[in-house]
Every structure is written in structure tokens, then in C-alpha cells.
Amino acid sequence: MARIPKELVDHIIQTADIVEVVGDFVQLKRKGQNLWAPCPFHNEKSPSFSVNPAKSLYKCFGCGKAGGVVQFVMDVEGTSYVEALKYLAKKYAIEIEEEEKTPQQQLEQNERDSQFIVSDWAKNHYHKLLLNSEEGMSIGYGYLKERGLNLTTIQQFELGYSLDSWDDLLKAAETAGYEKKYLEKTGLVVTKTDDQGQDTGRRYDRFRGRVMFPIHNISGRVVGFGARTLKRDDKMAKYLNSPESDIYHKSDVLYGLFQARQAIRTQEVCYLVEGYLDVLSLYQGGIKNVVASSGTSLTEGQIRLIKRYSDNVTVLYDGDAAGIKASLRGTDLLLEGGLNVRVVLFPDGDDPDSYIRKVGDKRFTDYIENQSQDFISFKTTLVAREASNDPVKKAEAIRDVLHSIAKVPDAIKRQVFLQQTSATFGIDEQVLITEYNKLVKSPAAKQSSGGNAGNYGNGAGSANTGYPPSSNNSSRQAPAARPMSDEEEAEMLMYGGHEATVEILGVGVSYQSTPSEAEQEDLPDMLKVCEREVLRLLVLYSSLEVETEVSVAAYLLNQLEEAPFKTPLFAEMWEICRQELLAGRFPDARLLAQNERADIRSLITDLATERYELSPNWRTKEIYVFNEVDMPKLACDNAVLRLNKVHVQRELDRAMERLRLPGLDDAEMFEILGQIKNLKQLDNQLAGMLGTVIPRGA
Incomplete structure (x- = not known):
């Protein structure tokens, strides 16, 4: 597939007004800084679909659909990334000059385009025959009318009729200047062969005396035909479909x-x-x-x-x-x-x-x-x-x-x-x-x-069940405890969930044990939470100054290592932002949200959208509410401290795991205990800086 140059992609995205584009499909109403409407992707009574004009992003807080202007076109029209860009370019009269294709790519594209063109012409030819020819009106239209179809439906689905003639379509196509090879490649015309399979030179129409049902792909282009005979002949197939071709793969098409x-x-x-x-x-x-x-x-x-x-x-x-x-x-x-x-x-x-x-x-x-x-x-x-x-x-x-x-x-x-x-x-x-x-x-x-099904157990020893034992089994599992709130889960992960004490060489070491694997499956990954927060500040406020001539982007990049994230997607996003800054540009959420990769588009949209806005009445009433825009340095420092604290806790957990290894001698144990003591002190220092705990002795 030929690529659209990046400079042109950026121009299309910068030109496209998301309010105008979305407004073509739903009626938007302003509420605060954002505009709202009932979601076009699912039924709802209260509008939960939000458009942020400043960031050129949309998000539905009901069904979760979110993205930039390109993603919206992809979602609403069911098109590819390139097709969505072309849609926007056409809307804003931007001429697209795609990058040069190789000769082979150009040949393949020409072949496909020619098959689309000849299929569209055939559709129009059959449709005209249905409504304008004597045979089409009396037989084809008469049959459809008998089946209860009105003219609106016939025109909406572009139904047609093929004359009961061996070469009506072939002759009409030749007169119109279409090449025989494309008629053959799309299956509209059949080549007659002899008993040895050799080409006899004779061509004839595949569809004759049939009502024609054009088959459209998701973009509305005709890729093939279904055809129903109106003759009562047991030897003849009632329905005949186009054969597979470069543009028609029946396993990837649904009629209608x-x-x-x-x-x-x-x-x-x-x-x-x-x-x-x-x-x-x-x-x-x-x-x-x-x-x-x-x-x-x-x-x-x-x-x-x-x-x-x-x-x-x-x-x-x-x-x-x-x-x-x-x-x-x-x-x-x-x-x-x-x-x-x-x-x-x-x-x-x-x-x-x-x-x-x-x-x-x-x-x-x-x-x-x-x-x-x-x-x-x-x-x-x-x-x-x-x-x-x-x-x-x-x-x-x-x-x-x-x-x-x-x-x-x-x-x-x-x-x-x-x-x-x-x-x-x-x-x-x-x-x-x-x-x-x-x-x-x-x-x-x-x-x-595909690995979807899980085993169902009948006792406490059966993990991964998802299914309780039958009522006659005495080992029925106890009901689950009350689910914790998000805040409780985050607090448990950040500051430890299970107190335990290990007696080693007479020394009591208090630590927070690591949850079991089964427990971890149900808990949020605090490392991801903290990494996400750093990335959110970087993407949203990259150009905001934390100090004189020091931006949020530069501050965070200097505070953290080159690759501070363990989550692969976050690490990729961090590197993209770092490269943008090194190139002398601030990472722009508006452009990042239009990235060709769906996972990056989704991440940026998620980072940049919030359901609720702070009411201006808070400022009017002189009630102070922390606003990270006004205090970006504090927001950045807290995010970095939390991320560092999680890393320290991970090291502490690893040290405790090493401490439980069998066969350790006294020297190894004392070395690990020293590491644990230092890590605990560092953990307490970070907690004190965050204001989350009161250090002992204070």
C-alpha cells in the first residue's frame, strides 16, 4: 500500500476540525470547555459522548470509544487509517499525493482499481436493464415487486437484471471501452474451454436471465454479485455468485x-x-x-x-x-x-x-x-x-x-x-x-x-475455576470478601497489604509480603499506575514551564533515566516524546492521538480525556482546589517520587524473596538484611516526602 507522506498527514490532522467532523454525524451541545452528545456508537438517553476541541479528541464515557479526528472517521465509517485520512482530505479539499510506488505495487494497484471500475460499471448496467429494458421490467422488476420490494429498496441496494443473452454484458463492455481481461478477472465473463482445458477463444456472460444483487464491501464499492435465476430448471443453480477474485473474497464479506x-x-x-x-x-x-x-x-x-x-x-x-x-x-x-x-x-x-x-x-x-x-x-x-x-x-x-x-x-x-x-x-x-x-x-x-475455556474445579485445590462446586460438595469455597475500592486497592499496593515478621538469627524483620499470584490477578498494577501518571503529565503539559525556561518535558526527562518504564507501550511512548524533544519539538497530544498505530492512539486519548471539569464557581467562591496546571512542578515531583517508591518496594520484595531461599549462610543473610534495612529507610524517606506517612520518631 502506498503511504501518505508524514508532512501531509500532519497537515490533514491540523486542518481537520473535530467539532465539524463529529458534527456531521451527531448534534453537539457545549457544556463547559467540551461539547457533548448522545454517543453515535451505542444507544443512550443521557449524553456521555464528549468532544474536546482544544485537544482535538473525543471520548464516550459509556462505551469507551475514544480517539482523535482520524480515529472517529475510522470508527463511524468502519474504514482503515489511510481511508480515513483520504476522507478528511476530501472534506477539506486537500490534495493527496501518495509516495511513489514500486512498479510492481503500481501494477497491482492498477489491476485492483480496474476490477473495481468494471464491477461498478456492470452494476450500473444491470440496474438500468432492470428499470429501463422491456425484459428487465416484465421479468426482473415483476419478480421483485411480487416479493414485496418497493422501488426505494431496489434503488438503495442497486438491484439489477441480466438479460437472457449469451453476450449482452460482453458487447456492452466492449462498446464502452472496457478490457476483456478485467471482465474475466471479476468473473463477469467466462472463457469457454475444450475437453483438454484449452482456451477456445469464445467468451460469454456468466450471468444470464437473472435478478442481480450487487455485493458491496464495507466502503460501499461493488466487489461481486449474487444472481437468482427466474427459470424453473432443476438442472440450473437457483443462485449463482461471483467467483473469488483480487477484490472479492466471500469469506470476508457480509451482504448488506x-x-x-x-x-x-x-x-x-x-x-x-x-x-x-x-x-x-x-x-x-x-x-x-x-x-x-x-x-x-x-x-x-x-x-x-x-x-x-x-x-x-x-x-x-x-x-x-x-x-x-x-x-x-x-x-x-x-x-x-x-x-x-x-x-x-x-x-x-x-x-x-x-x-x-x-x-x-x-x-x-x-x-x-x-x-x-x-x-x-x-x-x-x-x-x-x-x-x-x-x-x-x-x-x-x-x-x-x-x-x-x-x-x-x-x-x-x-x-x-x-x-x-x-x-x-x-x-x-x-x-x-x-x-x-x-x-x-x-x-x-x-x-x-483457542485456550478460552478454563477447567472447573470441585474443591479448594482447584485453581482457575471461575465456577463453584456443586451444592452437594462439602468443600464449597467461602464467598468472596467485600470488593475493595480503587483507593483501598491502590493504598494496599503502595504501602503493603499483609504484615508479617520473620525471625532470622534472632533479629525480627517486619516487611510487607508480596501478594500471591492469584491475588495479584485481582489487584491493579501500581507500577503501571505510576508510570501512566508520569506519562500523562509529559503528554498533556510538555511545554508548560516548571521553572524559568524549563519545561515539564525537559524536567521529567532530566529527573528520570532514559528508559524508566517497564510497561512496553509506555516505554515506547516515552521514547517517542524524548525524540520529539531532542528534535526541538514539544510532544503534541493532538498529533500523537492521530498516530497510525491503534494502541498509541488509544493510549494518548485515554491520557488526555477526563469526564469531569472543575467548575469555575470554585474560584469565584475563593475555595482552593489543587490544580496541576498552576503547580506543575509539584505534580511532576509527586509523580516521580511515587514511581521511585514503587521501584524501591519492588526491590524490597525481591530482597525478601532472596531471604527465604534455602541454604543461605550467616554472611549472606546479614548482607540481605542490610539491604532490606536500607531499602526500608529509603521507602520511609520517600513516603515522608510524599506526605503519606509520619516517619518514626517524628
Whole structure:
């Protein structure tokens, strides 16, 4: 992919007004320094979506979406970083001159562009035939009208018709000046071969006498076609799709997603159906958050597309037993992809298209709301009914359900599903847990679940359970203690959580023990907290003076070593800021938040946005509130002291670990005790400087 020069990227970002860009999609209202609106990415009544014009950043304090102006375009349009830059450049009339491509890159780009162009032309050709030709109007349009589709829907999805002719499209393309090779590469035209597979020189249209359904990618460009024959011929496939090409990979495309993506975000759920007409009928009926797998088995690429817009998917199953069985396998992939999956089953003989035409929009909406159930419960009930009283089938059905449960990443959900399965099949819960553990320990299950499933234990010795033992087990674990507040957790980590005394050579050494691994999983990492605070001050106030002609950036860089952070992303960000300062520039949060890397964009946005602002009334009432902008040196000193204190505590913990090693002689023990004493003194000094403890003897 050709790159846009950095200077041009910076120019686009500096020119783009985030208030104008966001304002194209939501209505912003000023409140304090920021502007607020209901979030465009999820449903809410009270606005929690904030835009900071000064920093050119946005953040939703409800769903967590955040970033700069480029990230907003990426989120709202579902585009790549480069496509978002091009969107902004077009909006602000900035001409993009991409860096020179290699001859091979240029050739590949030209090939792809040519296929996009010829596909778009074919779409327009088929659409005109549908609405303007006698055959198209009488056969194609007549069929769509019979299926209940109106002209608005037909035009919105750019439906078309291919004449029942061997070479109508081929001749029209040649007349319009399009090369045959691109018609062939996109599958619009087929090359006839002889029995030996040799090219006979004859070309003919792939699609003839069919209603055409253009397939769009997420950017709205036509990449392929689905086509339905209107002839009653058992030897002819009812539906025919474009073959794979440089621009069309069916495993990475969902029919209707281009039209549905905004509604999926707004409604926070994606309805998944099977066919083109299912999508069209539901969309016309007001259910716009609907996509189709187009008759193909669901793929991981398609699941990733759905997850980009929502974590919730509801599968609308046809009321056909054979079809349901085939679809169950694909739905397991949805679970494995971390999606929350629900299911709606239509009456036997009906599909979403036929049912909405039969009962109308309102009753259809009521039906899917009332009949929706979680996938595991649906599958459990289905296979339990089929197994009936056959013990062998019942055992197979239970294992089948357990396979699906194992694909659920969330431990609490797995727990609930196991309880439900136990109740549905009337089988002891502990038996299910035992069978589940056998399943997840098998190599095949571990590979298929991607390591998501955890073992479920039945006693105190079973770690990593996430699932309590059954009620008939006497070794049930005690309930968890009251969760600590954030302040309590931070205080515990900073100043120690468990007092302990070790008697060594008659000397009592008091220290704060390191939490166990299991405890650490539930505690915040104070080192990261302190590193983050230093980085936040560096990014937000880099140019602010702490002393005469000494900036926050220079002060922090001088106070700390070249690489003071252990957290990899923080260390990278520190180095980026250091290089900016060495180049004579202050790190600019506005530009850093538009970085090509998503993790850096997310970090900068998180550092630079706050939900609440200090009311100006505090100053009016002459009530003093510490403001780091007014006292940047104090803020920097406190942040550096806290970071140093955490490092000292880490060294103290390591020394205590060495002290517990077996086989130490007296000299080694006294050496370690001396280190511990010095570290404790340093720790107390730092605490005293921070004002967090009163030193002994004071």
C-alpha cells in the first residue's frame, strides 16, 4: 500500500476540525470547555459522548470509544487509517499525493482499481436493464415487486437484471471501452474451454436471465454479485455468485453490511440471516441492522466484521430442521469469537423474508423480541428434544452442548450455561463438570477453543475455576470478601497489604509480603499506575514551564533515566516524546492521538480525556482546589517520587524473596538484611516526602 507522506498527514490532522467532523454525524451541545452528545456508537438517553476541541479528541464515557479526528472517521465509517485520512482530505479539499510506488505495487494497484471500475460499471448496467429494458421490467422488476420490494429498496441496494443473452454484458463492455481481461478477472465473463482445458477463444456472460444483487464491501464499492435465476430448471443453480477474485473474497464479506453498519452500532445488535431477500425484506420493514452470509458457511473473517460494529448477534433461523442443524456449526464460531449470541426460530416452513411478508413489520418485530433466546439454551433444548429417551443419543447431545459451552470465552457465562444444561437434561451438575474438564483438557478441544475455556474445579485445590462446586460438595469455597475500592486497592499496593515478621538469627524483620499470584490477578498494577501518571503529565503539559525556561518535558526527562518504564507501550511512548524533544519539538497530544498505530492512539486519548471539569464557581467562591496546571512542578515531583517508591518496594520484595531461599549462610543473610534495612529507610524517606506517612520518631 502506498503511504501518505508524514508532512501531509500532519497537515490533514491540523486542518481537520473535530467539532465539524463529529458534527456531521451527531448534534453537539457545549457544556463547559467540551461539547457533548448522545454517543453515535451505542444507544443512550443521557449524553456521555464528549468532544474536546482544544485537544482535538473525543471520548464516550459509556462505551469507551475514544480517539482523535482520524480515529472517529475510522470508527463511524468502519474504514482503515489511510481511508480515513483520504476522507478528511476530501472534506477539506486537500490534495493527496501518495509516495511513489514500486512498479510492481503500481501494477497491482492498477489491476485492483480496474476490477473495481468494471464491477461498478456492470452494476450500473444491470440496474438500468432492470428499470429501463422491456425484459428487465416484465421479468426482473415483476419478480421483485411480487416479493414485496418497493422501488426505494431496489434503488438503495442497486438491484439489477441480466438479460437472457449469451453476450449482452460482453458487447456492452466492449462498446464502452472496457478490457476483456478485467471482465474475466471479476468473473463477469467466462472463457469457454475444450475437453483438454484449452482456451477456445469464445467468451460469454456468466450471468444470464437473472435478478442481480450487487455485493458491496464495507466502503460501499461493488466487489461481486449474487444472481437468482427466474427459470424453473432443476438442472440450473437457483443462485449463482461471483467467483473469488483480487477484490472479492466471500469469506470476508457480509451482504448488506455497508447499508447496515450504522444501524448495527446504534441498535447494538446485528441480525444475521441467510439470504439476500431476507436482508432486503427486513431492511424495508424497518429492521436495518441485518446482514446475510449469502448462503455460505459463516467464516472467522465475517465474524470479525460483525464484532467491529457490535458484540451482540441474533441469528434468525429458518423453520427448517435440516437447515438449523447445518447452521449450528457456524454459530459455534460466533461464540468462539467472543460474541453474545441469541437465536430466533421461525415457524416450520417460514424464513425471515416470508414471515415478515406474512405478518407485517410490527408483528415481526414483536416476534423476534419475544422469541429470542440465548444460543446455548436454544441448542440444549433442541438436542434434548431430539435425543428423547435414547440414552446413547442423549449422551452424544450433552457432549455436543459441552463443546459449544467450551467455546464461550467468559467464565461466568460458562458457569450459567452448565447450570442450565444440568437442569434441561436432568443430569447431576458435578457429572457435567467432570465431563467438561475432560473435554477442555483434550488437545483437540484446546486447539479449537483457542485456550478460552478454563477447567472447573470441585474443591479448594482447584485453581482457575471461575465456577463453584456443586451444592452437594462439602468443600464449597467461602464467598468472596467485600470488593475493595480503587483507593483501598491502590493504598494496599503502595504501602503493603499483609504484615508479617520473620525471625532470622534472632533479629525480627517486619516487611510487607508480596501478594500471591492469584491475588495479584485481582489487584491493579501500581507500577503501571505510576508510570501512566508520569506519562500523562509529559503528554498533556510538555511545554508548560516548571521553572524559568524549563519545561515539564525537559524536567521529567532530566529527573528520570532514559528508559524508566517497564510497561512496553509506555516505554515506547516515552521514547517517542524524548525524540520529539531532542528534535526541538514539544510532544503534541493532538498529533500523537492521530498516530497510525491503534494502541498509541488509544493510549494518548485515554491520557488526555477526563469526564469531569472543575467548575469555575470554585474560584469565584475563593475555595482552593489543587490544580496541576498552576503547580506543575509539584505534580511532576509527586509523580516521580511515587514511581521511585514503587521501584524501591519492588526491590524490597525481591530482597525478601532472596531471604527465604534455602541454604543461605550467616554472611549472606546479614548482607540481605542490610539491604532490606536500607531499602526500608529509603521507602520511609520517600513516603515522608510524599506526605503519606509520619516517619518514626517524628
